[in-house]
Amino acid sequence: MSVEMSKPVPRPGILDIAAYVxxxxxxxxxxxxxxxxxxxxxxxASPRAIEAFREAAGHLERYPDGQAIELREAIAAVHGLNPANIMCGNGSDELLGLLCHVYLSPGDEGIITEHGFLVYKIQIMGAGATPIVVKETDHTVDVDAILSAVTDRTKIVFIANPGNPTGTYIPVSEVRRLQAGLPKHVVLVLDAAYAEYVRRNDYESGIEVVSSNANVVMTRTFSKVYGLAALRVGWMYAPAEIIDALNRVRGPFNMNASAIAAGAAAIRDQxxxxxxxxxxxxxxxxxxxxxxxxxxxxxxxxxxxxxxxxxxxxxxxxxxxxxxxxxxxxxxxxxxxxxxxxxxxxxxxxxxxxxxxxxxxxxxxxxxx
The missing domain is CATH 3.90.1150.10 (Aspartate Aminotransferase, domain 1)
Structure with missing residues (x-):
């Protein structure tokens, strides 16, 4: 027998989420x-980005390019990547949410670190899965702690490298050790929002690790060093299969035209x-x-x-x-x-x-x- 409800009720778990403040x-x-x-x-922001933004604003009656081709190609040119492996979003937050939407189900687990970006937990719970919080060591991601927390229910692992709000990082050797220790079906998400600021010889944003593995993605943002926080511009570098899966649920025009134009101009102005x-x-x-x-x-x-x-x-x-x-x-x-x-x-x-x-x-x- 069904129970008649007097008002709309969110699905179980939604009201347990602490909203981001x-x-x-x-x-x-x-x-x-x-x-x-x-x-x-x-x-x-770069003066070139501001100029591109203003020019795009002269055509507000037009839908934006749903594939963000100009921006993807500009990113690819600067970083030496294949644009087919790049996906752009309304801030990297959107991309983090899409990853959880596609790869998590109720009963699954997503691993995060104790001082990690709060959005990871929100998106994991929003997908109906369970966030598993592991300890850090000296305010830094602890690879052994993450690997020890993996279970049969683990489907995704988030690490911010560098971390926010700690400002610490782990070297690429530790990132590779983490990837090697994870089951091949677990998605490893490397959030490199602050990569442009790092000046350490043993750091790598994630591009090399993504290029050589089928279960690793890297997310980046234009909100920090590029100064486009108001426009919400993020991007992800990932294997083709993951890009394809996310594109199936991504909104058809998820980025506005001004964001695409300004982002492309900003990244060209190195x-x-x-x-x-x-x-x-x-x-x-x-x-x-x-x-x-x-x-x-x-x-x-x-x-x-x-x-x-x-x-x-x-x-x-x-x-x-x-x-x-x-x-x-x-x-x-x-x-x-x-x-x-x-x-x-x-x-x-x-x-x-x-x-x-x-x-x-x-x-x-x-x-x-």
């Missing part, structure tokens, strides 16, 4: 606010990317050294943000620092939801903002920088 954007009562909570580039990464590297080193000088611990970062750890002392905890900084117009990201209740994540911002946070935290700690 972005970092705050406003500091009430403060005239000049610096938002350093979303890892946005302080240099903005001189602008070099300028952005050089600025970032200089300030990552400066803020890390400054924070350590005033008595704060900082997780070593290869990205465009730093994770700052505060003393477990009344009046000096992360929540206190957050209030102090916000009152002065500096918005950092509280990361309690990522498993860091006494830490803040700071994006590298413009020079005046970086210097301002250094000065403000020196005052907060009673040790002027």
């Amino acid at each position: 972005p970092g705050k954007e406003h500091a009430p009562g403060v005239a000049r606010v610096y938002k350093l909570s979303s890892n946005e580039t302080p240099l903005g 001189a602008f990317v070099q300028e952005a990464t050089s600025f970032n590297q200089m300030w990552i080193e400066k803020v890390t050294g400054a924070f350590e000088t005033i008595g704060l611990k900082v997780t070593p970062s290869v990205t465009n943000f730093v994770l700052i750890h505060f003393p477990d002392v009344d009046g000096k905890r992360a929540a206190d620092a957050d209030d102090f900084l916000t009152s002065r117009g500096y918005i950092l990201r509280a990361v309690r939801s990522y498993g860091f209740p006494n830490s803040l994540r700071m994006s590298i911002g413009p020079e005046e903002a970086n210097r301002g946070v250094i000065e403000a935290l020196g005052e907060f700690m009673g040790r002027p920088a």
Whole structure:
């Protein structure tokens, strides 16, 4: 006998999902606010990307190219890839969701790490599967912990490399060891959103691993170094069979025309990317050294943000620092939801903002920088 319902009811598990909550954007009562909570580039987008965006805006009556051919070919040219193995999406978040939609069913498991990007858990649960959270070591992905968590129900593994909000990474040798240890039917997702910032000889974004394996995909974004967060541009490099499967459920026009045009122009302007990464590297080193000088611990970062750890002392905890900084117009990201209740994540911002946070935290700690 069926039970009559008085209102629409989501399927089991949906209301158990904790919705993603972005970092705050406003500091009430403060005239000049610096938002350093979303890892946005302080240099903005390439002038070429802005020009392409404006040109595309002159044809708003037209549907966009459903295959995003111009963008896929531009990505392929820069990275030396086959455009047939590239899929573009409305931000890499869309692609992460499609992977879960296609490869997970109720009863399956998806492995994530304890400080991994919150969207992984949301998408796994949204597909009706169970997220399995494994411990990290020193705020870094632990390959052995992941392999130990694999069961007959495991269908997908997500790792952010580099990690967010930690800023840490694992070398390509560890990525290869992880792939080799997984069953061949398990999809390994390498989220390389911050790959452009990494300057380590033993790091590789995932392109090489995807090229030599049938169960590995790499996702990337234009929201960070390319400065196109407002347009939601992401892409994925994957084996042909995975691309084909996702294309069967992808929306027919999942990217808007301005995003496609701006993304293609942005990735062609690698001189602008070099300028952005050089600025970032200089300030990552400066803020890390400054924070350590005033008595704060900082997780070593290869990205465009730093994770700052505060003393477990009344009046000096992360929540206190957050209030102090916000009152002065500096918005950092509280990361309690990522498993860091006494830490803040700071994006590298413009020079005046970086210097301002250094000065403000020196005052907060009673040790002027």
